[in-house]
Amino acid sequence: MIEFDFAVVLAEWPMLLRGLGLTVTLTAVSAVLGALLGTACAWARLHGGKGLKRTVGTYVEIVRNTPFIIQLFFIFFGLPSLGLRLSVEVACILAMVLNLGAYACEIVRAGLQTTPKGQLEAALSLALTPWQIFSRVVLPPALARVWPALVSQIIIVMLGSAVCGQISAEELSQAANLISSRTFRSFESYIVVALIYLLLAVGLRQLLFWFGPRFIFTSR
């Protein structure tokens, strides 16, 4: 029978708190930027020129068909040899934004493509500009349709930030690793951190489901 000793793990709470702080920051920044990038890419894939369409398509396929950790290693270890050296945090955010952007692109595009034709024709008959049509008529209901999928994707990216510890970012999972290698209480460390991730994910989902209908798209 294993004897649990959570006290030694919880005694390291400042480290857990710092880790939690970084995980939340990474997620918040990359969720906002990633969703914006995804929406822009979705627009480009539907309405852009031939070259733009192809470029965005290539980006989306590369990101969606390679592991996140490899993308992260490429940015952190690979780019410096091309002369671009990013700090750990910036490298993590860039990797997460690029990753979320590609998935969000496909999710938003699905939403945009299911816009009923009549709605577009109505907008055109009101002599709205293409930008007005996209931003006022097409996008909000499209986002409302795909919001659950988008929220799930943001949570996946949040959980995926656990691998950022591999490039020495001191986020939540790195904190768990450090605590377990210092206290030799790995089971307890990972239980505690798993619970924190669980609460974080549930909380984030609640927040976004509350936030979306009120600020991103107004469902009436």
Next chain:
Amino acid sequence: MKFKALSLLTALFTGAVLTLASTAHAADDSLNAVLAKKSIALGVASDFPPYGFMGPDFKLTGVDVATAQLIADKLGVKAEFVPVSTPNRIPYLQTKKIDLIVSALGKNPEREKVIDFTVAYAPFFQAVFGPKSLNIKSFDDLAGKSIAVTRGTIQDDVLQKVAPPTLKIQRFEDDSTTVAAFISQQTQLLATGAAVAAAAVQKNPQVQAEYKLLLKDSPNFIGVRKGETALLTKVNEILRAAKADGTLEKYSQKWLGRGTGVLPD
């Protein structure tokens, strides 16, 4: 039938263990045997730079290989190198496949129970490495710098204790990512074992890394079969002479980029 086979196997195994035990405490005749056949079998690592490794010319080289060659030369016999690995080197010695272990072997009480050790011949150490352009003379000079280290290693522990709080310690999961962070200049410094650092520098000469600060010392000894006192005495004689005339210092400078320091006798 099955039981018979099993008991036969047990008998064979017991026999083998007994033979092993008897060879482990063999008569003190290795030195004479070596001199008689004019060759000595030396267990060296072939994949552990800078101690024992394949050079670009596919010849074994390194501190260990040079030291082993020196011993053979002083004995006036031919050196016969046998590549060994960390887990098999002591069994190889006990079963007389080799006469000496010269492969970055550290001394500990468990090993002292089964083999004898000569005096130390080369340093093995955990250290801070960094580019030549960076002036690091003491731990205080680490203030405000960044360093890559593998999480939970001895280096990590020592750094944690001695480094100034403004040193940014970046922890990675294994030696290869730690080294990659340093090579790609994501960190300014690297804390690792001498062998890992030497391999990294050898493959990435552009980083111009050199030894900066010592974190922990654990020198290497040559392993001799238990009870081979004549051979042990002779090798100790050779090593002490090589220490006195600066040969060991020269090897250490050449491959480790640092003097031998005070080697335990």
